[in-house]
Every structure is written in C-alpha cells, then in structure tokens.
Amino acid sequence: MNISTSKIDQAVVMELAGRMDVIAAMEYEKAIMACLQRGDLKFVVDLNALDYVSSAGLRSLLTTAKKVKESKGMVNFCNVKGVVKEVFAMSGFDTILPIFKSVKDALPS
Amino acid sequence: MLSFAEEIFLLALDDKQGVIKPLPVSALDYALAGAMLMDLALQDRIDTDLTSLSVTDTKPTGDPILDDVLRDLQQNPVPQPTSFWLKHFADQSKRIQERVLARLIQKGILKQENRRILWVFEVRRYPVMDNHEVKEVKTRLRELILSDDIPDSREVVLINLGNACRLLDDLFTPAEYEKVRARIVALARLDLIGQEMAKSIREIERTMAIAMSMTMMA
Numbered sequence: 001m002n003i004s005t006s007k008i009d010q011a012v013v014m015e016l017a018g019r020m021d022v023i024a025a026m027e028y029e030k031a032i033m034a035c036l037q038r039g040d041l042k043f044v045v046d047l048n049a050l051d052y053v054s055s056a057g058l059r060s061l062l063t064t065a066k067k068v069k070e071s072k073g074m075v076n077f078c079n080v081k082g083v084v085k086e087v088f089a090m091s092g093f094d095t096i097l098p099i100f101k102s103v104k105d106a107l108p109s
Numbered sequence: 110m111l112s113f114a115e116e117i118f119l120l121a122l123d124d125k126q127g128v129i130k131p132l133p134v135s136a137l138d139y140a141l142a143g144a145m146l147m148d149l150a151l152q153d154r155i156d157t158d159l160t161s162l163s164v165t166d167t168k169p170t171g172d173p174i175l176d177d178v179l180r181d182l183q184q185n186p187v188p189q190p191t192s193f194w195l196k197h198f199a200d201q202s203k204r205i206q207e208r209v210l211a212r213l214i215q216k217g218i219l220k221q222e223n224r225r226i227l228w229v230f231e232v233r234r235y236p237v238m239d240n241h242e243v244k245e246v247k248t249r250l251r252e253l254i255l256s257d258d259i260p261d262s263r264e265v266v267l268i269n270l271g272n273a274c275r276l277l278d279d280l281f282t283p284a285e286y287e288k289v290r291a292r293i294v295a296l297a298r299l300d301l302i303g304q305e306m307a308k309s310i311r312e313i314e315r316t317m318a319i320a321m322s323m324t325m326m327a
Contacts, residue, residue, distance in 0.1 A: 022156045022165045055150060055157045055301040056165075059262045062299065066259040087159065092298035096259060 001050070003031050011042040011107055017049035020057030028057075032064040032075075041073030044106040048079035053087050065097055074098075076106035112172060113144035113263075114209045116246055117270045119218070127222065135313045136274045141205050142198035143273070143306030145178045146191070147266045150302060154179055157301050161188040174208050191305040199309070251280045253296075254289050260296055268296045269303030273310050 001024035002017040012035050016028065032043065045061075053061075061077075068075045078100040080088055088094045100106035111119070117140050123130050129137065146162070149155045149170070156165045164183055169176045178198065198205070213219040246267065253264050254277070260268070271277040272293055278286050298304060 022153055026153075052158070056153065058299070058301065059151070062259065062265070063262060066261055069259055087301075090159070090298075091301060091304070092295050095295050096299065 001027065003028060005031070005035075008044075008103075008107060011044050012040045013044045013046060013103060015046045015049065019052040020050060020060075021052070021054045022056035025054075025056040025060035029060045029064055032068065036068065036071055036073070041068070041071060042108050043068060043073070043075040044103055045075060045077045046079050046103055046106075047077060047084055048081065050084050051082060053084050058087065058091060058093065061093070061097070074108060076100055076108070078103055078106040112175070112209075113148045113266055113270065114141050114174065114205070115213055115218075116267060117141065117144050117274065118206075118209050118213065120246065120267075120271055120276045121274060122219075127219075130276070132274050132276075133310060133314050134317050135199065136310050137206070138199040138202035139195055139306050139310050139313075140270050140274050141202055141209065142195045143302055144266070144270055145175060145198060145205070146194060146302050147269075147300065148172075148175055149179060149182075151262055151266070155182065157191050159301070160190060162191045162194055162302075163188050174205065174212070191302055192309060195302075195306055195309050247280055250277070254280070254292055255285075260299070262300075265296060265299045266303060268293060269300050269307065272297040273303070273307040 001020050002015075004015045004017070006013045006015075014031065018024070020028065035043070065075050076098045079102065080094070080099055088099070093099075098106075117137075121129050121132060121137055121140075146155065150157065152170050152175075154164065154166045154168070154170065154175075156163055162182070164179070167179070167183060170179065181197075182194065210219065210221075214221055250264065250267055250271065253260055254268070268277070277293055281289060297307065
C-alpha cells in the first residue's frame with residue numbers, strides 16, 4: 001500500500017492506495033502516530049485508490065480513529081469505493097466512523 | 110492480560126454457582142473457537158477478509174493454546190474461509206474448555222470444587238476466587254456500550270463474543286438493554302471473524318429450532 005500525505009489548511013490529508021493488509025495496516029498506524037506526535041490533530045483519510053482492506057486494515061482504521069479522538073483530534077474518511085465500500089457496509093464501519101463523499105466534504109470547517 | 114478464551118469463559122460463568130450459564134446451543138464452542146482466532150488476529154499472526162483466513166506470521170505467541178491453533182492453521186496449504194476454521198476448532202471445544210479452565214485455575218482466578226447433588230450426580234463447580242478480572246471487563250464493556258466512544262479492538266472482540274453468547278444483557282437493566290441493543294449490534298459487527306462466528310451460532314440455532322419443530326409436529 002502506498003501512503004501519500006499532504007496538508008490542506010490545518011488538516012493532514014492521507015491518501016491510501018493499493019491493498020491494506022496486515023503489513024500495510026502497521027504502516028498506516030505508524031504514519032498516523034508520527035503525525036500525532038508532531039502535533040497534527042485533524043486528518044482526512046482519502047480511500048479513493050484503496051482497492052482492498054483486510055480485517056487487520058479495518059482494525060488499524062478503528063484503532064487510529066480512537067487514538068486521534070482521545071488526543072482531542074478528528075479523523076474523517078472519504079471516497080470509499082468498490083470492495084472497500086462493501087467491507088465497510090458489511091462490518092458497519094460506515095455507522096461508527098465519519099465518512100464523506102469527497103476530500104472537500106471531509107475537510108474540517 | 111487474559112486471553113479472549115479466558116475472558117469469555119469468565120463472562121459465561123455464573124459467579125455464584127460456579128457453573129456455566131445456560132447458553133444457546135454450541136455458542137460456547139464457537140465463541141471459544143472465535144476467541145482464539147481473534148487473539149491470533151490481534152497479535153498479527155493471522156488476517157482475514159470476506160473470503161478466507163491466512164497465516165501472516167508463524168512466530169509462536171508464547172501462549173501454548175494459541176500456538177497449537179497457529180500450528181494447526183498452517184497444516185492446510187489451501188486458504189480456507191474463516192467459517193471452516195471456526196467449525197474445525199469448535200469441534201475440539203471440550204478439550205479447549207478443559208485447557209482454558211486449567212489455566213484460569215492455575216492463575217488463581219478460579220478454584221475447582223467437587224460436590225454431590227442428591228448423592229447421584231457429581232457436579233464440578235468452578236467458584237470465582239479473584240473477581241477483579243470479571244468485574245473489570247463487565248464495567249468496561251458497560252461503560253463503552255452506554256457511551257458513543259469508538260471501541261478499541263479488544264473491546265470489539267469482547268462485545269462480539271458476549272453478544273453471540275447472549276451474555277451482555279446481564280450488564281444492563283431490561284430498560285437499558287432495550288436502549289443499547291442497536292449499539293451492541295453495531296459494535297459487534299466491527300470484527301469480521303466475530304461476524305462469521307455469530308453467523309455460525311445463529312445457523313446452528315436455526316437448524317436446531319427447525320429440527321425441534323419437526324419433531325413436535327411428527
């Protein structure tokens with residue numbers, strides 16, 4: 001999985017591309033934790049190019065969302081498509097995590 | 110820290126009587142199988158998706174029960190669905206229950222007593238010696254369910270296991286339970302292994318209900 005990071009205003013926009021398996025899940029957690037340690041608290045995770053997520057991937061999305069929330073931050077997800085959308089719907093992630101249609105919609109106001 | 114198999118066993122135990130509470134048919138068998146797989150998943154030894162379960166790291170965990178499961182999972186060269194492995198380990202439930210019980214006794218959480226009832230049946234009871242672990246997990250789950258907090262992975266697994274065995278209603282008054290039922294279902298769905306486990310238990314219950322109704326009609 002490839003993770004590319006940019007910043008729009010105060011928010012870190014993280015684009016995940018490829019397959020989010022157990023190894024990629026650890027990389028994603030590390031990337032979020034590094035941002036939190038730098039003092040970033042607002043995140044938008046763009047899943048437009050993510051075409052697979054395993055249960056380890058789901059767990060890392062949940063774990064990091066909890067850590068960000070506990071740090072008084074926020075993480076919004078957007079552009080959930082295809083198989084990932086199917087897995088989100090099946091596991092109910094779309095009812096627990098804030099999910100938006102686009103990066104623009106997901107940016108904190 | 111207790112393993113999920115130990116935690117679900119303690120949740121399923123009637124604290125006062127020291128015996129397993131009445132549970133849906135095969136629920137504890139599948140819950141223990143699911144608990145072991147979920148422990149391995151949280152220790153990054155296995156991963157699952159909507160079609161199959163795969164071993165991602167063969168390094169032993171240091172837990173003899175989990176390491177036996179991990180070895181067993183590596184014996185099958187073709188990836189199998191999670192449901193296949195749940196049935197595989199649920200079929201070994203008696204042996205697994207004995208090992209989990211032995212560990213809880215060894216840790217000083219339970220003690221074993223043999224009593225005779227009416228001089229006929231010998232019933233083995235397992236009174237809880239150290240209630241701290243049980244109370245802690247029950248309080249944690251209750252607070253999480255009543256809040257709108259995001260759960261961590263361990264909490265998701267415990268809610269899933271507790272819900273599949275219908276043990277969570279004990280944590281709430283009937284009025285509270287009505288209010289939180291939807292949240293419990295939403296939280297329990299978050300784990301893919303747990304979902305498969307709950308589905309297996311429901312299917313067995315359905316089959317049993319059909320078989321019973323056919324017997325009554327005959």
